[in-house]
Amino acid sequence: MSDPEDFRRETRAWLEDNCPASVRAPVADIKYLYWGGRRAEFLDDDSQVWFERMLERGWTVPDWPVEYGGAGLSQSEQRILQSEMRRLNCRPPLFSYGITMLAPVLLEYGTDEQKSRFLPPIARGEIRWCQGYSEPAAGSDLASLQCRAVLEGGEYLVDGQKIWTSDADISDWIFCLVRTDPSAPKHDGISFLLIDLESGGVSISPIPLISGASPFCQTFFDSVRVPSQQRVGPENGGWSIAKHLLQHERAMLAQAIPGVRPPKRSSLLDVARRSLNTPQGPLPDAGLRDELVQLQMDRICYRATLARNTAAVRAGKGPGSESSMFKLYVSELNQRSEDWRHRAAGTEGLGWDGEGFDPEEIQATRSWLYGKASTILGGTSEIQLNIIAKRVLGLPD
Amino acid sequence: MSFVLSEEQELIQETAREFVRSQGSIDALRTLRDQRSEPGYDTKLWREMADLGWTGIPFPEEYGGAGLGHAELGIVLEQLGTRLVISPMLSTVVLAGGVILEAGSPEQKQNFLTRIVGGEAVLALAYQETPRHDPWAIATTAREAGGGYVLTGRKTLVLDGAAADHWIVAARTSGEPGEREGLSLFIVDRDTEGVSIESTFLIDSRSAANLSLDGVHLGTDRLLGELGSGAEVLETTFDRAMVAIASEMLGGIQEVFDQTVAYLKEREQFGVKIGSFQALKHRIARVFCEVELTRSIVTDAWRALDEEDPARSKIASTCKARASDTYHLASNESIQLHGGIGVTDEQDIGFFLKRARVCELLLGDSSYQRRRFAELSGY
Numbered sequence: 044m045s046d047p048e049d050f051r052r053e054t055r056a057w058l059e060d061n062c063p064a065s066v067r068a069p070v071a072d073i074k075y076l077y078w079g080g081r082r083a084e085f086l087d088d089d090s091q092v093w094f095e096r097m098l099e100r101g102w103t104v105p106d107w108p109v110e111y112g113g114a115g116l117s118q119s120e121q122r123i124l125q126s127e128m129r130r131l132n133c134r135p136p137l138f139s140y141g142i143t144m145l146a147p148v149l150l151e152y153g154t155d156e157q158k159s160r161f162l163p164p165i166a167r168g169e170i171r172w173c174q175g176y177s178e179p180a181a182g183s184d185l186a187s188l189q190c191r192a193v194l195e196g197g198e199y200l201v202d203g204q205k206i207w208t209s210d211a212d213i214s215d216w217i218f219c220l221v222r223t224d225p226s227a228p229k230h231d232g233i234s235f236l237l238i239d240l241e242s243g244g245v246s247i248s249p250i251p252l253i254s255g256a257s258p259f260c261q262t263f264f265d266s267v268r269v270p271s272q273q274r275v276g277p278e279n280g281g282w283s284i285a286k287h288l289l290q291h292e293r294a295m296l297a298q299a300i301p302g303v304r305p306p307k308r309s310s311l312l313d314v315a316r317r318s319l320n321t322p323q324g325p326l327p328d329a330g331l332r333d334e335l336v337q338l339q340m341d342r343i344c345y346r347a348t349l350a351r352n353t354a355a356v357r358a359g360k361g362p363g364s365e366s367s368m369f370k371l372y373v374s375e376l377n378q379r380s381e382d383w384r385h386r387a388a389g390t391e392g393l394g395w396d397g398e399g400f401d402p403e404e405i406q407a408t409r410s411w412l413y414g415k416a417s418t419i420l421g422g423t424s425e426i427q428l429n430i431i432a433k434r435v436l437g438l439p440d
Numbered sequence: 441m442s443f444v445l446s447e448e449q450e451l452i453q454e455t456a457r458e459f460v461r462s463q464g465s466i467d468a469l470r471t472l473r474d475q476r477s478e479p480g481y482d483t484k485l486w487r488e489m490a491d492l493g494w495t496g497i498p499f500p501e502e503y504g505g506a507g508l509g510h511a512e513l514g515i516v517l518e519q520l521g522t523r524l525v526i527s528p529m530l531s532t533v534v535l536a537g538g539v540i541l542e543a544g545s546p547e548q549k550q551n552f553l554t555r556i557v558g559g560e561a562v563l564a565l566a567y568q569e570t571p572r573h574d575p576w577a578i579a580t581t582a583r584e585a586g587g588g589y590v591l592t593g594r595k596t597l598v599l600d601g602a603a604a605d606h607w608i609v610a611a612r613t614s615g616e617p618g619e620r621e622g623l624s625l626f627i628v629d630r631d632t633e634g635v636s637i638e639s640t641f642l643i644d645s646r647s648a649a650n651l652s653l654d655g656v657h658l659g660t661d662r663l664l665g666e667l668g669s670g671a672e673v674l675e676t677t678f679d680r681a682m683v684a685i686a687s688e689m690l691g692g693i694q695e696v697f698d699q700t701v702a703y704l705k706e707r708e709q710f711g712v713k714i715g716s717f718q719a720l721k722h723r724i725a726r727v728f729c730e731v732e733l734t735r736s737i738v739t740d741a742w743r744a745l746d747e748e749d750p751a752r753s754k755i756a757s758t759c760k761a762r763a764s765d766t767y768h769l770a771s772n773e774s775i776q777l778h779g780g781i782g783v784t785d786e787q788d789i790g791f792f793l794k795r796a797r798v799c800e801l802l803l804g805d806s807s808y809q810r811r812r813f814a815e816l817s818g819y
């Protein structure tokens with residue numbers, strides 16, 4: 044496959060022949076993608092056919108080495124495949140935290156044995172992974188975590204608790220940060236363990252959110268036995284691995300996932316037009332109008348900042364320091380927009396469920412509430428401000 | 441122009457940066473302020489700016505100009521803004537020159553643009569009559585009489601109006617104050633009978649005049665553009681001028697921000713640098729975000745004007761609103777974070793605060809721009 048044009052032609056032909064028509068459309072939410080795992084179910088038959096065909100070619104993880112279930116594509120081939128999939132609107136056949144977060148870490152720090160044991164089941168969608176980082180007393184200050192692991196004859200005995208573990212109740216394994224040396228400085232006593240959630244002593248309970256959904260759990264470990272071969276990297280050397288993984292997590296949070304497109308909602312202006320009963324012309328509420336313009340202007344300025352960043356990178360001159368504000372600004376802007384939308388909708392926004400309320404507005408209310416998490420997860424807004432002050436502006440500790 | 445400067449643009453930027461570094465300083469501004477005399481700017485500096493070709497940036501080559509874009513103009517203005525350099529760039533090149541380029545007859549362009557480019561004439565645009573920017577509120581009238589026009593009314597905040605060789609006056613040839621229709625533009629020479637000038641200095645030490653027009657007789661050749669079509673000309677020019685002012689503001693914003701960050705690393709209290717206090721870190725990090733957003737929208741507005749993007753009026757309003765709010769915030773925060781020294785005349789920050797307020801109100805502050813944006817968007 045030396046000639047990129049040959050590769051493009053072959054890829055296009057294969058996708059056209061093999062991607063079922065119903066899979067050539069985005070899903071409304073990331074949860075409708077195929078995540079794999081022991082309890083996984085396909086959305087429909089076509090999704091299964093599509094997954095199996097892609098799997099056979101190593102295209103669930105196209106850039107991984109062939110021996111671990113990938114297709115060994117070069118970066119440029121990977122880009123061609125992505126662009127051809129976009130052209131046809133193909134959904135990714137498999138999506139998971141195993142692929143986006145754990146695998147990059149295993150490929151970088153894992154032993155050969157760990158790679159051959161854990162990577163192929165991720166590629167084949169057999170094992171679903173979740174992230175065990177946060178604890179009740181260790182959130183932003185992650186390195187103060189206390190979940191204890193003591194080495195005893197080739198096995199770790201793990202005792203402690205993780206919290207906010209997204210999807211733990213539907214996952215199979217967890218990658219966990221544990222304390223292996225309580226006497227060392229806090230960053231130097233942490234190890235990175237892989238734990239089967241079916242091990243004896245693990246219990247999981249979901250936490251309901253203000254939006255009504257319950258996407259995350261508390262995960263308890265009570266004398267759970269974990270073979271030492273399931274530690275990635277050296278003992279007490281887990282912190283740099285943890286940070287490496289967080290970089291991959293933030294990259295995932297910052298970009299749109301291909302194949303997922305939230306259903307089109309009424310624009311902010313339409314919401315105000317409806318609640319003010321003003322199908323056209325100037326909005327009679329000058330305050331709401333002024334706030335709406337502010338939101339639109341903020342969005343224009345933010346998009347211009349993204350475009351400036353992309354242009355600088357493309358010209359080989361970036362990314363500039365502006366990239367450090369993206370997560371902070373966009374999560375807050377989205378939150379302000381959702382807040383405004385909810386308030387502008389008036390009583391329509393107060394419905395929880397049932398008859399009598401517009402289903403779109405009920406959905407909007409849920410998404411307003413769920414959106415509250417975006418300034419907390421992946422590093423809170425305050426932590427982002429700390430990072431800007433320290434890394435970009437060089438202010439002292 | 442798409443966010444990244446071309447080699448030529450980088451060269452212009454470097455020249456302007458060097459010029460401002462060697463010639464412009466807040467101390468020079470202090471001297472100008474203390475003199476408080478017309479013309480209100482340094483004529484030698486203005487001559488040098490003309491020699492560098494900056495007075496000709498937006499004008500076609502047939503008038504001696506460079507035929508460059510809004511990006512190039514903005515790049516120069518941004519650098520001038522870093523040291524608050526006072527010059528007739530805005531009044532003469534951007535506002536009056538812009539109106540003549542847009543609406544002038546071939547003879548008018550030949551006559552006035554050539555002299556503007558050569559740095560030989562200062563022109564001022566007299567449009568404002570109300571305390572807040574409200575371009576169609578014009579009450580000054582131009583009555584047809586004896587084969588010409590008779591102008592009567594009062595103008596305020598005419599930038600460089602006392603030093604100007606010519607004024608371009610917006611007056612009503614029909615309609616009522618508040619109406620967009622019925623405005624016309626006239627060129628009035630300095631020595632014309634019936635004009636009286638009241639010279640004033642603004643808080644930022646720029647010179648701006650109040651003009652009284654008391655039955656000023658003008659020939660038909662003094663009409664600029666078509667009768668009654670003044671609003672379109674002004675609107676096009678104001679879009680460009682809003683972006684030009686925002687470019688100057690961006691320079692000042694970056695400077696005031698950088699100085700504040702430097703002070704946070706230098707000043708000590710409680711035995712530590714004040715920049716180690718998280719309350720201050722978060723305040724300045726928020727300002728950082730606003731500075732970055734402002735830089736993006738100013739650069740994007742250059743592109744929108746140069747490409748004649750159909751959304752350019754909305755982008756220009758967004759740009760002016762953002763620059764106004766950010767300069768306001770950055771100068772306020774800067775003073776607070778400097779402590780007592782921040783409110784002294786010895787410190788430079790106060791000069792930026794004063795310039796920020798003048799720039800903010802020129803051609804409409806952010807609440808004006810938001811209202812305009814809503815109207816342009818049909819809500």
Ligand SMILES: Cc1cc2nc3c(=O)[nH]c(=O)nc-3n(C[C@H](O)[C@H](O)[C@H](O)COP(=O)(O)OP(=O)(O)OC[C@H]3O[C@@H](n4cnc5c(N)ncnc54)[C@H](O)[C@@H]3O)c2cc1C
Nearest residue numbers: 174175176177182183207208209416419420421423425426
């Ligand atoms: C939807 C969602 C999904 C998540 N999924 C996972 C997951 O799968 N796995 C996992 O391990 N974790 C997950 N998290 C946890 C997430 O990483 C933490 O919530 C986050 O790191 C914040 O920690 P905390 O909740 O303990 O808040 P705290 O750290 O206690 O923060 C409380 C407040 O204090 C502020 N604060 C804390 N430290 C500082 C400081 N140094 N300076 C200034 N202010 C400070 C914070 O900004 C915040 O306002 C998830 C969270 C959410 C909301």
